[in-house]
Amino acid sequence: MRLVRSVTTDASAKRAFAYLSDFTTTTEWDPGTVETVRVSGDGDVGTVYDNRSRLAGRESRLTYVVTERRPNESITLRGSNASVVAVDTISFAPEGNGTRVTYTADFVFKGAAKLVAPFLRPAFKKLGDEAEGGLREHLARL
8 A cells, every 4th residue: 555645845855854854753743643752863774763653543553764864855764563564755856945745655564454454545545634734734834
């Protein structure tokens, strides 16, 4: 399953990257996130985050690791637990006097979760729509 959302902000790529590459900010702009804590690292490749999220009334915990980081261009994190692998990429591109921020989340379900994944599509779409709104709102404040 893949979610892609894009927003345009007046903020520079540098400011938007500084804000979003700190994955603990998900608690501000992603309504599905309950809590994200940096476990180790300085934000660069190898940094580990513990993320608790809620989807369709259920809470889950994923461990995210920064797998790629290109300052002011993109950051990729890989999250996993027993039932899902999530790869989140946030990219930044000049657009007019501001920046276009694109958030792509790819989910691969494991085990029994594969069977229920198709039924979660509406919940994931709603979550993506809400996260897009949160991104737009919080990036506008930069």
